[in-house]
Amino acid sequence: xxxxxxLICLAILTAGCWDRRELQERNFVxxxxxxxxxxxxxxETFTQPHGxxxxxxxxxxxxxxxGGDGKDKSNTYVxxxxxxxxxxxxxxxxxxxxxxxWFEHVQVIIISEAVLRQTGLxxxxxxxxxxxxMRSRMHVYVTSGEARPLLEYIxxxxxxxxxxxxxxIDLHAKNIHVAGKRTDLASIIRYxxxxxxxxxxxxxxxxxxxxxxxxxxxxxxxxxxxxxxxxVAGIKYMFASEKSAIVTIPCPDHVDHQVIFELFRHxxxxxxxxxxxxxxxxxxxxxxGNIGEFQGDTALDNTMDPRYVHKLENAFADEIRRTVLxxxxxxxxxxxxxxxxxxAAKLKAYEPNTWEKVKDQWDEIYPDIxxxxxxxxxxxxxxxxx
Amino acid sequence: xxxxEAKTYMSPLQLGIVVIGTCVGxxxxxxxxxxxxxxxxxxxxxxxxxxxxxxSATYLMLTLGRQYPEETLVEYAPRLFGRLGGTVxxxxxxxxxxxxxxxIFSGVGKIITFYMFDRTPPEVVIMALLIVCTYCALxxxxxxxxxxxxxxxMAYGMLTMIWMTSIxxxxxxxxxxxxxxxxxxxxxxxxxxxxFYSGYECVLLLLPLVYRKASFAKLxxxxxxxxxxxxxxxxxxxxxxxxxxxxxxxxxVPYPVLIVIRSVELPGTFxxxxxxxxxxxxxxxxxxxxxxxxxYMGQVCMRQYRYADHRxxxxxxxxxxxxxxxxxxxxxxxxxxxxxxxxxxxxxFSFGVVPLSLMLSWWHKRKxxxxxx
Numbered sequence: 001x002x003x004x005x006x007l008i009c010l011a012i013l014t015a016g017c018w019d020r021r022e023l024q025e026r027n028f029v030x031x032x033x034x035x036x037x038x039x040x041x042x043x044e045t046f047t048q049p050h051g052x053x054x055x056x057x058x059x060x061x062x063x064x065x066x067g068g069d070g071k072d073k074s075n076t077y078v079x080x081x082x083x084x085x086x087x088x089x090x091x092x093x094x095x096x097x098x099x100x101x102w103f104e105h106v107q108v109i110i111i112s113e114a115v116l117r118q119t120g121l122x123x124x125x126x127x128x129x130x131x132x133x134m135r136s137r138m139h140v141y142v143t144s145g146e147a148r149p150l151l152e153y154i155x156x157x158x159x160x161x162x163x164x165x166x167x168x169i170d171l172h173a174k175n176i177h178v179a180g181k182r183t184d185l186a187s188i189i190r191y192x193x194x195x196x197x198x199x200x201x202x203x204x205x206x207x208x209x210x211x212x213x214x215x216x217x218x219x220x221x222x223x224x225x226x227x228x229x230x231x232v233a234g235i236k237y238m239f240a241s242e243k244s245a246i247v248t249i250p251c252p253d254h255v256d257h258q259v260i261f262e263l264f265r266h267x268x269x270x271x272x273x274x275x276x277x278x279x280x281x282x283x284x285x286x287x288x289g290n291i292g293e294f295q296g297d298t299a300l301d302n303t304m305d306p307r308y309v310h311k312l313e314n315a316f317a318d319e320i321r322r323t324v325l326x327x328x329x330x331x332x333x334x335x336x337x338x339x340x341x342x343x344a345a346k347l348k349a350y351e352p353n354t355w356e357k358v359k360d361q362w363d364e365i366y367p368d369i370x371x372x373x374x375x376x377x378x379x380x381x382x383x384x385x386x
Numbered sequence: 387x388x389x390x391e392a393k394t395y396m397s398p399l400q401l402g403i404v405v406i407g408t409c410v411g412x413x414x415x416x417x418x419x420x421x422x423x424x425x426x427x428x429x430x431x432x433x434x435x436x437x438x439x440x441x442s443a444t445y446l447m448l449t450l451g452r453q454y455p456e457e458t459l460v461e462y463a464p465r466l467f468g469r470l471g472g473t474v475x476x477x478x479x480x481x482x483x484x485x486x487x488x489x490i491f492s493g494v495g496k497i498i499t500f501y502m503f504d505r506t507p508p509e510v511v512i513m514a515l516l517i518v519c520t521y522c523a524l525x526x527x528x529x530x531x532x533x534x535x536x537x538x539x540m541a542y543g544m545l546t547m548i549w550m551t552s553i554x555x556x557x558x559x560x561x562x563x564x565x566x567x568x569x570x571x572x573x574x575x576x577x578x579x580x581x582f583y584s585g586y587e588c589v590l591l592l593l594p595l596v597y598r599k600a601s602f603a604k605l606x607x608x609x610x611x612x613x614x615x616x617x618x619x620x621x622x623x624x625x626x627x628x629x630x631x632x633x634x635x636x637x638x639v640p641y642p643v644l645i646v647i648r649s650v651e652l653p654g655t656f657x658x659x660x661x662x663x664x665x666x667x668x669x670x671x672x673x674x675x676x677x678x679x680x681x682y683m684g685q686v687c688m689r690q691y692r693y694a695d696h697r698x699x700x701x702x703x704x705x706x707x708x709x710x711x712x713x714x715x716x717x718x719x720x721x722x723x724x725x726x727x728x729x730x731x732x733x734x735f736s737f738g739v740v741p742l743s744l745m746l747s748w749w750h751k752r753k754x755x756x757x758x759x
Contacts, residue, residue, distance in 0.1 A: 007517075018505045018506040018510075019502070019503040019506055104659070132500055132501055132504070135658075135659075136648045136649035137649060137651055186645075186648075189635065190631060190635040193632070193634045193635040193637075194634040194635065195634070345559065346559075348562070349559050349562030349563060350562065350563075352562075352563035
């Protein structure tokens with residue numbers, strides 16, 4: 001009897017809903033923007049005993065009330081705060097919110113270039129990597145302008161902004177100008193822990209147009225600058241991260257015409273080689289795909305002729321080689337950044353003894369390491385119509 | 387009326403399942419970071435070496451148990467080591483279970499609080515788990531055995547299935563170089579895998595139930611199979627952690643298993659945040675380990691103090707286990723020190739006490755034969 005009573009009491013005390021949080025009592029944060037706090041509204045901030053008004057943190061919150069039926073009405077709104085600690089700012093923002101802020105559904109973090117010119121990426125992401133509410137797969141973007149306007153952006157399809165911005169990068173597999181495979185929070189943290197150089201996708205807004213393209217390059221966690229879409233294409237070829245690609249070349253027989261190749265499948269191998277004290281890498285790319293488009297006088301389209309197709313294969317291979325060499329020149333010779341430690345990781349994996357010898361001088365050695373590229377292209381079809 | 391749950395015999399296969407149920411538990415979540423920090427890229431190889439090492443220790447225990455097929459270590463230890471020595475050995479044996487219990491309770495409390503119920507104090511989580519485990523440990527062996535068998539097929543299957551989804555993020559190159567440069571460190575590292583395999587010591591308590599009907603050869607073979615399964619399971623954990631996170635990343639997170647599973651996105655489904663599902667599958671596994679270990683502690687006390695029932699002892703141990711677990715909660719240094727103590731206690735027992743007991747038993751037998759002769 002007594003043990004039964006004790007058991008019931010303990011069951012009441014230890015079970016229950018200590019952690020209960022009702023859906024209607026939550027404000028879902030969908031996107032986070034980090035800017036410099038150059039100018040700020042004194043009402044939206046707080047008195048700081050420590051630190052300075054360094055950053056402006058903006059949160060895009062899902063407005064469950066309106067549902068976005070109005071023509072220009074957004075189904076999100078943005079709150080901001082200024083300070084130094086993101087956690088402190090978030091908690092102070094509860095003074096502007098009727099419900100608790102819920103970070104489990106954050107889709108993107110957008111960081112302005114001005115912030116990255118002053119602060120390392122690792123420092124900025126520390127709060128997001130520690131908190132157990134955060135998703136590992138949220139996307140991180142860099143913008144040359146301010147982050148807050150991107151959070152206020154109303155997508156044409158009236159999707160919540162954070163989800164829209166996040167979905168753009170999910171199409172990276174088909175867009176050779178966007179590198180999205182290893183640019184999420186979990187990957188960035190992994191590269192930071194490995195002391196690797198890393199990349200983050202670039203997002204820009206002009207008027208009512210928002211576009212993703214190019215990359216921000218980081219040496220360790222320090223912002224180095226941007227690279228253009230052509231460099232991104234070369235990077236994706238090197239990493240074998242493209243699932244599909246569009247390659248455009250001038251027609252070998254009529255230079256004012258253009259022929260477009262659509263990649264379907266590829267086999268890419270980057271391998272390190274060590275001969276005595278010399279280290280070099282070989283990149284072998286084999287690509288298979290179709291002719292996707294012929295731009296010009298269609299009467300001159302010879303794609304049914306196998307000799308012409310063979311000529312095209314060589315021309316496409318040359319173009320891909322040129323793109324890779326262009327990327328390699330920008331990264332290796334100009335920026336001197338082995339992004340995502342691609343070459344270092346290969347050397348460590350396949351030549352561990354050599355890596356042990358050179359790992360401390362890798363940053364000095366890397367810019368002079370030769371890359372030998374071999375590309376073969378196979379056109380398997382000319383499309384469904386000539 | 388006869389107690390239908392009292393068990394006087396179990397098959398070698400059932401013993402294999404119980405050993406797996408006792409060994410594979412909380413440590414899959416708690417120990418990978420420490421192992422990867424110590425052994426880096428070669429942690430997977432140490433898991434295999436550890437499997438061989440601890441199977442050897444179990445083999446010695448089976449051999450020792452064969453010398454006394456009707457008794458447990460608690461009964462024959464005083465005959466081998468004398469009254470005081472025997473008591474030391476029995477206390478050592480029970481301390482091993484106690485240290486494992488408090489480490490697991492404390493670790494589980496921390497994990498569940500951090501990832502699932504952040505407003506609930508870990509003390510309350512531990513208390514709730516302790517109550518459930520106590521209820522199970524108060525049953526007779528027949529019930530506990532059945533619980534272990536059910537968990538073996540259900541909870542372990544679910545845990546493995548959820549964990550395998552993390553293969554979607556696996557990058558084989560993170561595993562390279564596969565062969566370590568410092569082989570000696572890896573071999574020594576085999577001993578560091580003890581927290582993964584710990585719990586196999588329970589055979590010294592359960593062998594009389596098996597030896598009544600089974601042969602040594604069959605038992606050794608089945609235990610080999612059990613260790614093979616455990617090694618495969620632990621390998622799967624370590625290889626996927628390194629393959630997904632890299633060594634450096636795994637070193638920086640307290641619970642790499644949860645970080646690995648957290649980053650899984652199942653294409654075409656709305657299911658996300660898989661760490662919660664993994665934790666839900668892991669809790670029954672932990673429950674299996676904890677309740678059987680509490681039962682072992684109760685049994686050791688019962689036999690040592692010649693009681694007829696283990697239940698009062700389980701109830702006496704509850705506050706001690708609770709206090710021990712709470713002490714480890716707030717100070718990481720204390721937690722690490724106790725973990726180290728557990729490691730050395732376990733290694734000392736398996737590779738000091740057990741071989742010594744075996745040698746003494748042989749010596750006693752030879753002496754008896756010589757006397758008769």
